Amino acid sequence: MNHRPLKPTTATDHSAEPVPDRMRASVIDATGGTDALHILDVPVPSPVLSELLIRVVAAGVNPIDTKTRAGSGLSAAIAAYxxxxxxxxxxxxxxxxxxxxxxxxxxxxxxxxxxxxTGGSYAEYVVAPSQSLARKPTSLSHVEAAGVPLAALTAWGVVVETARAHEGQRMLIHAGSGGVGHFAVQLAAYFGARVTVTASGRNAAWLRELGAAEVIDYATTRFEDVVADVDVVIDLVGNTADEVGTRSLQVLRPGGLYVLVPTGAWPGYAEAAEAAGLRATSYKVTPDGDVLATLGRLLDSRAIQVYIDSVFDLGDASAAHEAVESGHTRGKTVLRVSDD
Incomplete structure (x- = not known):
């Protein structure tokens, strides 16, 4: 990177260091399999208005990334390749x-x-609005911090803002060992809810350490056989596997709340919930620097923690996508982009 031509700087650039004209990025030329990801030299983005230019040290990998790469997710909104x-x-x-x-x-x-x-974070530089940023938690490395934003903001949105977790509330969280799930379990328990989680048996002890009162091994037990009258279901699976969404409606109390997170995981959830006399909503993450700052304080105080399952180099983004798509990762998968 040191050998690339540098952009000329002026007194109004407010830059901490010289910025090259071009950067390494992991890109796709079209949607497809994991092999669609490849390294390419692309122009460094230029911030406008309230945007900042950030040198990326690490980038998180999320299920929405893999869905978008494969042709669903947000792929329809990609304007150019x-x-x-x-x-x-x-x-x-x-x-x-x-x-x-x-x-x-x-x-x-x-x-x-x-x-x-704008361009995404699988690159050496990224632009982002001021409102989407916060100071990195001091107790975390860049690799750890990169695993936090989307998953933790989603968990905060569904658990705190939507479900309004509180003392005595009974909450069922599906896929509790995943990126969003492990934050949702911790935040629900932090605010006093009694948390039941579905996950694989190998993650049971870990999830109890995070605050789950009960862990149901989905491979051996049908959750509707052992759970009833919960106040809220946080569904991080939907009907893409074993009709988890439909079955979840059976365990809610009358008037209970069903929250569906994965995009496109159950198109008919709202009608089914209404027919059952239940409340229901989907959820889309909202970038919020103030909430990120709050999460940072919780992380620094060890009230919550981030678990990094695996770290890949930027050039191995295809392998990172394969790991996420396997459905067996614990916590988050991260790309190491540059030196700290």
Whole structure:
């Protein structure tokens, strides 16, 4: 990277370090299998208005990335190819909108890229709006921090803002050992809910350490046979596997709340819930720097933690996608993009 031509700097760039014209990125030229991902030299993005330019140290990999690469997810919104995927990142501010900006050049930050409106985080540099960033938790490495934003913001949105987790509430969380799931379990328990989780048996002890009161091994037990009258179901599976969504309606109390997270996982959930006399909503993550700052304080105080299952180099993004698509990862998968 040091041998690439540098952009000329001016007094108004507010940059911490010289910025090259081009960068390495993991891109797709069209949707397809994991082999569609490949490394390409692309132009470094230029921030506008309230956007910051960040040098990416690590990038998180999420199921929405794999769905988009495969042709579903957000693929219809990709305006042009080659396209750089990715939302999560942790890195260092290179350029801020103005001199007195609170996230000045040199500040370590984590947050979400505005993909697909802009290039994603599978790259050496990314632009992101100020409102989508917060200072990186000091107790976390960049690799750990990159696993937080999308998953933890989603968990906060469904557990805290939508389900309003509170003392005595009975909550069932499906796929509790995944990226969103392991944050959802911790946040629900932190706010006092009694948490029941479905997961593989190998993750039971770990999930209890995170705060789950009960763990149901989905391979050996039908959850509807042992759970009833819960207040909220957080469904991170839907009807893509074993009719988990439909079965979840059976275990809710009258008037209970069903929250569906995965995109396209059960198109008919709203009608089915209404017919059963239940409330239901889907959820889409909302970038929020203030919530990221709150999550950062919880992480630094060890009230919650992030678990990184595996780390791949940027050039191995295809292998990272394969790992996520296997459905057997615990916590988060992360790409190491550059040196800390």
């Amino acid at each position: 080659p396209a750089t995927l990715g939302f999560d990142f942790s890195g260092v501010v290179v350029s801020a909108p103005y001199e007195a900006h609170p996230l000045s050049p040199g500040t370590e930050v984590y947050g979400l890229a505005s993909f697909p409106r």
